[in-house]
Amino acid sequence: MSDRRNGDVAVVTGAASGIGAATARLLADRGWRVVLADVQGEQVEELAWRIGPAARALRVDVAREEDVSAAVDLAVEAFGRLDLMFANAGVFGAYGPVHTADMAAVDTTWAINLRGVFLSMKHAARVMRPRGSGVIVATTSPAAVVGGVGNHAYSAAKAGILGLMRSVAGELRPHGIRVNAVxxxxxxxxxxxxxxxxxxxxxxxxxxxxKSRTDGKRPAFAEDIAEAVAFLASPAAEMITAHTLVVDGGFTAIPGDSRWTKGENAAGGAIFEAGRRAT
Ligand SMILES: NC(=O)c1ccc[n+]([C@@H]2O[C@H](COP(=O)([O-])OP(=O)(O)OC[C@H]3O[C@@H](n4cnc5c(N)ncnc54)[C@H](O)[C@@H]3O)[C@@H](O)[C@H]2O)c1
Structure with missing residues (x-):
């Protein structure tokens, strides 16, 4: 897809690594200007240097309001506006059984994974509302909807993002701002x-x-997710808001170890045809 955006402006959180870095590179390749925000300050400086004049870097802890606010202000000061907030920074965070949970670790997981997304939406909306346009995309996870693929604190934060995304999408719709999740x-x-x-x-x-979690097929690469974010940010997605775009090769819909999806139960006669159990 050659969707060149003629200098549209994005803030990408978690831009030092993985999905955020791939998205920043893809957007820059397509003519966007990008603010790379990440707690790994040196890494985003280096990526910004490699991207060139279309990029700025800022050390940002997304759990800190002044940091997120500063990233949005940098986009406006350096490039004049904000068209896309990609609220992507996240950590796997707290782990272990619920009955021994370390609540400080749980709180930190929520501060980064949910409060960080809330702050990203808050400060994006601050500058997008007066212009009457913009797109916000937040990164959730299958852990929001499937048990056992993330720890409890992570899963709760990622599920929280879905509720937050829909709620904010409703508020911002009259202001020309779309809010989605990937x-x-x-x-x-x-x-x-x-x-x-x-x-x-x-x-x-x-x-x-x-591959053991994806039925032997390749897992997603960061670039696959970047493509989805670029689509959600594009005019082609103008009618898409309050939506979760699942980019998982069927991971959440089709459990890789399911005998049902592989047809292995058919021989056992567990087939219903026209309401009648086949024999
Ligand atoms: N990799 C997966 O399989 C997967 C699946 C579903 C969702 N996700 C989500 O995708 C997002 C990106 O993850 P990734 O796989 O690219 O991981 P990653 O570790 O490669 O990148 C995450 C980035 O977030 C940054 N970060 C962490 N805490 C931060 C903070 N407090 N402030 C600012 N930046 C911070 C890290 O420094 C890192 O650069 C996360 O929200 C993650 O939960 C990942």
């Missing part, structure tokens, strides 16, 4: 590499390991 399936990023192998750089090994 739901990546298992994606071969440093986050997953770290989880799967203990080494955030082991992407190739992670691709192999993730």
């Amino acid at each position: 739901m990546p399936g298992p994606t071969a990023t440093p986050m997953n590499a770290d989880l799967a192998t203990g080494d955030a750089t082991a992407i190739e090994r992670t691709v192999e390991l993730l």
Whole structure:
């Protein structure tokens, strides 16, 4: 797709790595100007340097309101406006059984994964409303809708994003602002590499390991998710708001280990035809 946006302006949170970095690169390739916001300040500086004059970098902790506000202000000061807020920064966060949960870790997980998205929406809306246009996309996860694929705090935050997204979409619709979520399936990023192998750089090994969760097929790459975000931000998606775009190769709809989806139960006679159980 060659959707060149003639200098439209995006803030991407979590832009130092994985999905955020891929999205920042894709948008810049397509003519966007981008503010790269991430708690890994050096990494976003380096990526901005590689992208060139169309990029700015800022060290941002999305849980801190002044940081998120500053990222939005930088977009307006450097590039004149904000057309897309990609609220993407996230961490896997707290883990372990619920009865021994470390509540400080739970609170931190929520502060980054949910409060950070709330703040991103708040400050994007602050500058988008007066212009009467803009798009906000937040990154949720299958953990929002399926148990057992993320820890409890992560799952709750990602489910919270869905409620927040719909609620804010309703408020901002009359102001010409669309608000959507993207739901990546298992994606071969440093986050997953770290989880799967203990080494955030082991992407190739992670691709192999993730195949067990994706029916032997390749998992998503960060670029697959970037394409979905670019679509949601494009005029082609003008009628799409309050929507969750699932980019998971069927992961949430078709459990890879399901005998039903593989037709293996057919021989057992568990088939209903015209309301009658086949024999
Ligand atoms: N990888 C997957 O399989 C997958 C699946 C579903 C959803 N997601 C979500 O996608 C998003 C991006 O994840 P990824 O896989 O690219 O992981 P990643 O670890 O490669 O990238 C996440 C980025 O967020 C940044 N970050 C973390 N805490 C921050 C904070 N407080 N302030 C600012 N930046 C912060 C990190 O520094 C990192 O650059 C996350 O929200 C994640 O939950 C990932």
